[in-house]
Amino acid sequence: MLSDEEIDFLLNEIVESYGYDFTFYARASLKRRINRLFTLDRFTSFAEFLYRIRKEESYFKRFVEEITVNVTEMFRDPPFYKVLREEVLPKVAANPHIRIWHAGCSTGEEVYSMAILLKEAGLLHKSLIYATDLNPAVLEKLASGIFPISQMKLYSENYITSGGTEDFSSYYTAHYDNVKFDEELSKKMIWSTHNLVSDRSFNEFHIIVCRNVLIYFNKELQERVFGVLNESLAKFGFLCLGSKETLKFSGIQQSYAVVSKEKVWKKVK
Amino acid sequence: MEKSEVKSGHELLIIGGSAGSLEIIMSMLPLLASPLKIAVIVVLHRKYVADSSLSHLFSYKTDIPVKEIEDKDQVLPGVIYVAPIDYHLLIEENHTFGLDLSEKVHFSRPSIDVTFESASEIYKEKLACLLLSGANADGAHGLEEVRNNGGTVAIQDPETALVPFMPEQAMHQFHVDHVLRPEDMAAFVNSL
DSSP states (O other): OOOHHHHHHHHHHHHHHHOOOOTTBOHHHHHHHHHHHHHHTTOOOHHHHHHHHHHOHHHHHHHHHHHSOOOOOTTSSHHHHHHIIIIIHHHHTTSSSEEEEEETOTTSHHHHHHHHHHHHTTOGGGEEEEEEESOHHHHHHHHHTEEEGGGHHHHHHHHHHTTOOSOGGGGEEEETTEEEEOHHHHTTEEEEEOOTTTOOOOSOEEEEEEOSSGGGBOHHHHHHHHHHHHHHEEEEEEEEEOTTOOOTTSTTGGGEEEEETTTEEEEOO | OOOOOOOOOOSEEEEEEOTTOHHHHHHHGGGSOSSOSSEEEEEEOOSSOOHHHHHHHHHTTOSSOEEEOOTTOBOOTTOEEEOOTTSEEEEOTTSBEEEEOOOOBTTBSSOHHHHHHHHHHHHGGGEEEEEOOOSSSTTHHHHHHHHHTTOEEEEEOGGGOSSTHHHHHHHHHSOOSEEEOHHHHHHHHHTO
């Protein structure tokens, strides 16, 4: 197990060598992830671990991929998607163009879920979904639209629980162990790397989805990110967080009204 | 069965359980002294019981406040916290909760090991942990960490467990401070 001092040292080295800043990540989880990688890759000393990260850019890529958590699923928390379908999309439907941002989108399962909802609401043709993550490797997966077939049973169940009435399998084509989702869905997606820790707002959106991203940040960084999200959301736009995340206690709280206990807020001023 | 004296001065108790443990907790709750002096966290493996239903279920059995955990909540004495389904639960240095969606441990999220280990690093000898019935190896490793950090470790007497595997794992690997029958558990918690 690495000591707190070693982890601090490592994180500072990474800022200097690569410009990625993990120092404001929630420490308990980050420490566990780093120690997990240290054990997994069979390092015997901190010096060796540090050297490899510093000198080998390809290993640093692995470090980022392993340290960030990329667990996600389509229609994760179906009641949330029901709220999107029934309460949020009808409210943004009147806009001539709809811009949506998935901040910290990981491999894109929730982005495809959103595209499906938009299609079913008849809004996909006038929507653009921006999908960003700090990790370029996950964006490649998103861009491919290819997901393991083994997950489709769960996703299909989630889809139905969220209020979906179509045949879920009509959205993809199966090919051996994988499925590929229709390009009609991905055509409306724009993906790019964006680091919530260091990058700024880049557009104004009607809906921002940032689910299970803030849990990895400490309070201070959460405040910064809330600032970026707030700056990026149009008035009367919707902010969607993960099921255990909250705007309560944040500096932007007074500008928002609760839409649903499924962690949806509306920007009211 | 071991009958050693319970050390007092704890700040946090974590109860971990899997198959066959919900009933044990339900029967222990009405016997807990209210107000509770310490914080209690319940980490349960479960598939279909939603967080809100579990906390409601607990609330019927005790006057002690029962809370579903949200990200960054403060760990406060006098409260029973329920670890949310499908997240690992960690404790930060400033005694706030952290949540994490990383890989399952022993096929479980929340993993009892993860919470035991994380809390042990922060609370050291002020932590007590109780491992209940279950069919899974989760919890034993974490319990050993708790013990190595000076905390108090207790298990359900495997003879009384619906599924003895989980407490047995701990018992076979190291010395546990207390082996408790269900009817003795409330007294144990009240004495911490």
